[in-house]
Amino acid sequence: MYGWIWRHLPGNTWVKALISLVLVLAVVYVLFQYVFPWAEPLLPFNDVTVNNQ
Amino acid sequence: MAATTDDTAEHTDDSPAPRRRPRGTGRLALAVSVLGELLITAGLVLGLFVVYSLWWTNVIADRKADRQADRIREQWAHSAPSGPGALDTKDGIGFLHVPAMHNGEVLVKKGTSTDVLNDGVAGYYIDPVKATLPTTGKAGNFTLAAHRDGHGAKFHNIDKLAKGDPIVFETRDDWYVYKVYDILPETSKFNVDVLAQVPEESGVTKPGHYITLTTCTPVYTSRYRYVVWGELVRVQKVDSKRTPPKELR
Numbered sequence: 372m373y374g375w376i377w378r379h380l381p382g383n384t385w386v387k388a389l390i391s392l393v394l395v396l397a398v399v400y401v402l403f404q405y406v407f408p409w410a411e412p413l414l415p416f417n418d419v420t421v422n423n424q
Numbered sequence: 425m426a427a428t429t430d431d432t433a434e435h436t437d438d439s440p441a442p443r444r445r446p447r448g449t450g451r452l453a454l455a456v457s458v459l460g461e462l463l464i465t466a467g468l469v470l471g472l473f474v475v476y477s478l479w480w481t482n483v484i485a486d487r488k489a490d491r492q493a494d495r496i497r498e499q500w501a502h503s504a505p506s507g508p509g510a511l512d513t514k515d516g517i518g519f520l521h522v523p524a525m526h527n528g529e530v531l532v533k534k535g536t537s538t539d540v541l542n543d544g545v546a547g548y549y550i551d552p553v554k555a556t557l558p559t560t561g562k563a564g565n566f567t568l569a570a571h572r573d574g575h576g577a578k579f580h581n582i583d584k585l586a587k588g589d590p591i592v593f594e595t596r597d598d599w600y601v602y603k604v605y606d607i608l609p610e611t612s613k614f615n616v617d618v619l620a621q622v623p624e625e626s627g628v629t630k631p632g633h634y635i636t637l638t639t640c641t642p643v644y645t646s647r648y649r650y651v652v653w654g655e656l657v658r659v660q661k662v663d664s665k666r667t668p669p670k671e672l673r
Binding site for chain 2: 372373374399402403407410411412415416417418419420421422
């Protein structure tokens with residue numbers, strides 16, 4: 372999978388490494404900004420109140 | 425000798441051929457390697473989620489709480505004492521100081537919904553039992569909740585509180601000094617009786633000015649609730665320099 376992506380990136384090794392880094396950062400950004408905030412309330416780690424439900 | 429050399433040469437020529445894998449095996453190897461890469465990726469994503477929950481949410485929440493706190497301090501500085509601005513509580517009603525928790529001041533806002541608490545503040549209960557605010561002067565229970573981990577983790581060190589420790593609530597005009605008198609290290613999350621105006625579980629029977637802090641326990645989970653009760657000792661007027669009461673010095 373990652374080998375396939377690497378082979379299909381353009382340019383020489385340095386350009387490929389740079390593009391890979393940008394891609395990784397983009398994925399981390401999407402996770403932190405959208406995926407994790409969405410997933411967090413669905414997981415039972417952060418209920419702090421007492422209530423009837 | 426010559427024959428042997430020939431043999432060797434032939435073998436050398438042939439050797440790349442056996443290295444070529446048959447088609448079926450190649451496909452299986454590919455499937456296994458893709459599966460492996462997916463599993464490694466899943467592990468990394470879970471690791472990142474831990475980083476997000478325990479670190480990044482704190483960064484975001486502290487930033488928001490600091491901004492709201494600054495706004496309130498500004499409002500307090502610019503409004504006349506007990507003027508019309510006194511009831512403006514949209515940004516929060518005051519600050520909680522708990523020296524034993526070593527986390528500075530905690531902004532107190534209305535409500536205990538996730539939206540409120542995720543901004544790195546402590547919220548006072550409006551549901552299921554409404555908190556009695558100390559500013560009303562009425563007898564009752566000032567009930568608060570905040571996160572134990574992540575999102576500012578304002579009550580992370582709640583277990584460091586001991587009986588007799590001070591809890592100070594600061595409003596624009598007054599310092600409300602409470603003293604911890606009972607602790608419940610573990611209770612069910614359905615135990616709403618701890619929020620009662622007279623919390624009998626803490627051993628009191630008469631109406632008084634109480635404060636209740638609730639959060640989740642043990643750390644990193646939400647299995648049980650940790651409860652700390654305090655009672656009002658005195659109310660001290662804020663002076664022009666906002667000198668903190670002796671408990672905070």
